[in-house]
Amino acid sequence: MNDTSGISNFDFLFGSWRVHHRRLKERLTDCTEWVAFEGTCVSRPLMGGQGNVEDNVLHLPEGTYQAVGLRAFDPRSCTWAIWWLDSRHPHSLDVPVVGGFKDGVGTFLADDTLRDRPIKVRFQWSKITPISAQWDQAFSPDGGQTWETNWVMQFTRTT
Numbered sequence: 001m002n003d004t005s006g007i008s009n010f011d012f013l014f015g016s017w018r019v020h021h022r023r024l025k026e027r028l029t030d031c032t033e034w035v036a037f038e039g040t041c042v043s044r045p046l047m048g049g050q051g052n053v054e055d056n057v058l059h060l061p062e063g064t065y066q067a068v069g070l071r072a073f074d075p076r077s078c079t080w081a082i083w084w085l086d087s088r089h090p091h092s093l094d095v096p097v098v099g100g101f102k103d104g105v106g107t108f109l110a111d112d113t114l115r116d117r118p119i120k121v122r123f124q125w126s127k128i129t130p131i132s133a134q135w136d137q138a139f140s141p142d143g144g145q146t147w148e149t150n151w152v153m154q155f156t157r158t159t
Contacts, residue, residue: 006078009101010043010052010071012128016159017041021058024150028114028141037061041155047072082108082123097123104128109144120144131157 019039024031043054054069066087073080081096097108106125113119120140127134133155138147 004073004075006080006100007049007073007075009073009080009106011045012130012133013043013052013054013155014045015043015157017043017155018158019056019058020154020156022152024148027150028119028139028148035061039153040158043069049073050075080106080108095121097121099123101125114139114141117141122147 017040019041021037021039022034023037025033025035037058037060039056039058041054041056043052045052051070051072053071056067056069058065058067068085070083070085071080079098079100081098083096084094086092086094095110095112097110099108100106104126106123108123110121111118112121120143122136122138122140122144124136124138125133126136135153135155136149137151138149140147
């Protein structure tokens, strides 16, 4: 059975954005030092709306890089998969996080590794309005019992 009821979940993101980033300097080390930097993002649909791509420019203090968020909707499971491709590591596509939206919040999960140890990864989209949105990334070293938010992106629409 194909259910396309979630296919428009990321339509809010289409267009151009200014992005304020806050990222922990180190992850899962009890670090409390945050690094703030700016960026931009342009997002558009692909595959007749069943996918989308987000082209990012990130101005870190140590230098600018580009990255792509790629998403695809599966109408059989009504879930989205999200991959991240970083220009600093152009042959390495991150493990996809998979999930969907409920009550205006998108939650996407994956199993991954950090420093050769298993972790859970969570992306969340929230605070979505026509002119703003927020994305958070968190890691869990204990199977999802506790989460450390390590990256927050606040989007402000430019077009």
